[in-house]
Amino acid sequence: MSWEGLLRELADPHTPLRASRLARLSDLPPARQRELARAWPGIDVSRRRQIVQRLLELSEENLEMDFSPVFLMALDDQDADVRVVALRGLTGEERLEIASRLLATLQGDPEPQVRAEAALALGNFVLFYVLGQLREKHFLPIEQALRKVIEDPDEAEEVRARALEAIGYCVDRPWVREAIRTAFESGRHRLRVSAVHAMGRSAEERWLPLLVRELTSDDPELRYEAALACGAIGDRQAVPHLAPLLEDQDQEVREAAIAALGEIGGEEARELLTPLLDDPSPAIRAAAEEALVELEFAADPLSLRSFLDDR
Known part of the structure; x- marks a missing residue:
């Protein structure tokens, strides 16, 4: 298919967005970028949303594909949803041009x-x-x-x-x-959640007492973020406080606690995770196995093969 034919296909809402066609938007040379930019406003907004979303998915499936010129162009789209997806497509880029x-x-x-x-x-x-x-x-x-x-x-x-x-x-x-x-301490729920998340990103042990307290919060979102933050900090003092979350009523909280134990490691964490390999929930079994792989690798990379063979 010609380049002009591809542009017509992109604009046609009745034509399926085929991966093989969209792959041609990877590594676009400047001249093609300009042509796409000229054609872009004439494409229906719902179609533009579909295109950037599919490009995002393709870039996650194949890291060799580079749609960044398309995502940069889409930052100027009049539709906010298109701009949001374009930003997600640029996440992970290291170029200063992207930062600007x-x-x-x-x-x-x-x-x-x-x-x-x-x-x-x-x-x-x-x-x-x-x-x-x-x-x-x-x-x-x-x-x-x-x-x-x-x-x-x-x-x-x-x-x-x-x-x-x-x-x-x-x-x-x-x-x-x-x-x-x-x-x-703001009393604003969204800001409190973000603070707990940021505590984890800081990886500072100074936050551990506050995080341990949030593990018993009535709010599952705060329990979830606190569990992940404990895992990021990696202090084994958090292990006994994470243990009750393995039976949490919220499955996402359970999975966060499992992941945290895998990151923290140690024998106590292993003993808590191993029984979950027989949990009735497939998602919990998978999370436990992944956490144990993480734990075993951190403890001894050479022991990982024997762990996997036993499974």
Whole structure:
């Protein structure tokens, strides 16, 4: 099929979006990018949503496919849902050009759900900085933008929450710890959840007493986030406090506790996880096996094969 034929097919809402056709949008040269950009506004909005969603799925299935030029173009779409999916497609990108576009979206997009997604995507660049993969001078505008959002009482709560989660990795900044504590004590449910999430991203043991308390919260979302945060911190003191969550009424909380025990490791965690290999729930059995693989590998990479053979 010709390039012109592909553009016509993309615009036709009655034509199925075939993976083999969409793959041609990977690694688009500049001339084709411009042609697609000219044709894009003429495609029905529901079709544009379908296209970016399918491209996102294809990029997750095949990491060699690069649809970033399409996602960057879609950041200028008039539809907020298209822009949100485009941002998800750019998550994980390391180029400074992408960081600049994410910053511009965070600071200028009129829709809060889009700004929230941009804040979340910037979290990857915070992590790159913490890992030494992003220079200080390039990180500072990101830090300043996220801080401004977090501290702005007029900003939408979801945007502030996502910005806090994004900056959570950056524990060498005292203001970040203070922002986490302020959000946790704010009395606002969404901000409290994001604070617990950020505690996990910080991986700081200082938060463990607060997290242990949240493991007994009446709110399953807080129990879920606290369990994952305990796993990220990796302190074995959390193991006995995670044990009751293995029988939690909320399955997602159970799975979070299982994953956390796998991350923390140790004999006590192994003893708690092993019986779950015979749980009636297939999802729980699968989660327990994955957690035990994680645990065994962390303890002794050479023992992993014998564990898998026993299964």
